[in-house]
Amino acid sequence: MNDTERIRTTAQLMRDVKEDWGGITKTQLKAAVEAMDDYLIANAAAINLVIPLAARTALTASQKAQIMGYVAMRRAGKLRAEEDG
Amino acid sequence: MANVNIQLTPEGAQYLGSAFPQFVKTNGTNNPVAGLAYDASTDEAAFWRFIAKNYASGNVSVEIQWYADTASSGNVVWEAQLAAITPDADSQDVETDGLATLNYVQDTHLGTTGQRLHKCTITISNLDSLADGDNVVLRIARDANGTNATDDMTGDAILVSVHVSYLSL
Numbered sequence A: 001m002n003d004t005e006r007i008r009t010t011a012q013l014m015r016d017v018k019e020d021w022g023g024i025t026k027t028q029l030k031a032a033v034e035a036m037d038d039y040l041i042a043n044a045a046a047i048n049l050v051i052p053l054a055a056r057t058a059l060t061a062s063q064k065a066q067i068m069g070y071v072a073m074r075r076a077g078k079l080r081a082e083e084d085g
Numbered sequence B: 001m002a003n004v005n006i007q008l009t010p011e012g013a014q015y016l017g018s019a020f021p022q023f024v025k026t027n028g029t030n031n032p033v034a035g036l037a038y039d040a041s042t043d044e045a046a047f048w049r050f051i052a053k054n055y056a057s058g059n060v061s062v063e064i065q066w067y068a069d070t071a072s073s074g075n076v077v078w079e080a081q082l083a084a085i086t087p088d089a090d091s092q093d094v095e096t097d098g099l100a101t102l103n104y105v106q107d108t109h110l111g112t113t114g115q116r117l118h119k120c121t122i123t124i125s126n127l128d129s130l131a132d133g134d135n136v137v138l139r140i141a142r143d144a145n146g147t148n149a150t151d152d153m154t155g156d157a158i159l160v161s162v163h164v165s166y167l168s169l
Helices: A003-016 A026-042 A044-050 A053-058 A061-075
Strands: B003-008 B022-027 B032-038 B044-052 B060-068 B075-085 B103-108 B118-124 B134-142 B157-167
Touching: A003 A026, A026 A044, A044 A061, B003 B044, B044 B157, B060 B075, B060 B103, B060 B134, B075 B118, B134 B157
Parallel strands: none
Antiparallel strands: B003 B157, B022 B032, B032 B157, B044 B134, B060 B118, B060 B157, B075 B103, B075 B134, B103 B118
16 A cells, blocks of 8 residues: 555544544554555565465465455454344 | 633534545444544645634644544644634635634644544644624644644544633623
8 A cells, every 4th residue: 555545544543443542642552554555565565465366376366365354354343244133 | 711612513614525424323332422533644624613702812722632443543634724704804704714814733642542532732823814793713723734733643633622711801
């Protein structure tokens, strides 16, 4: 993401997640977003390799990113499935 | 000389078509809490109109009481500015009236409890030629992008009350 996208991600994160941010500042929160994004960029190839071959070759980069996003959202308690009732 | 005191509430605020704080009401454990939730990233503003009865002279004091929605540290920058029209004297179009230059204050979250109540005071020295009996618009904004000073508090700053005071005739 470019800097504008990272700024907007940080902004929307603060709007959506109504939880105590542990006393950090906006700048520190944005730095966390940047670090996470940097990590994804640096490890994109490795992340791609953990996907089983069939899916790795069949799926687009966007679909793989969405899988990662859904997994992360579920792990963060932010993704509710219809099966959850 | 005494002061004139005017209380303004979140419920009494007016807004432009965009960039305004959301009116929120939280059903607290024992009582409801109403407020205006100012965004952490986008500058947002709310407006109040009042009559400056018995205004004598001097600066206008604006006390803002607020609390943090999700933060427990950091700084918030509040801005206040006035527009004043003297009825029957000023020929100014009320719908196109401009605001005087803003004044601001930076307030720091005091920690310990995230949603504790804070207060800060903005001394408005740019008075737009304020006179007794003027029709006044007060604009209060959060300087979320830190134009005037560092606003680094995460999450919304929720304004719960505004107290305007000035020297009385």
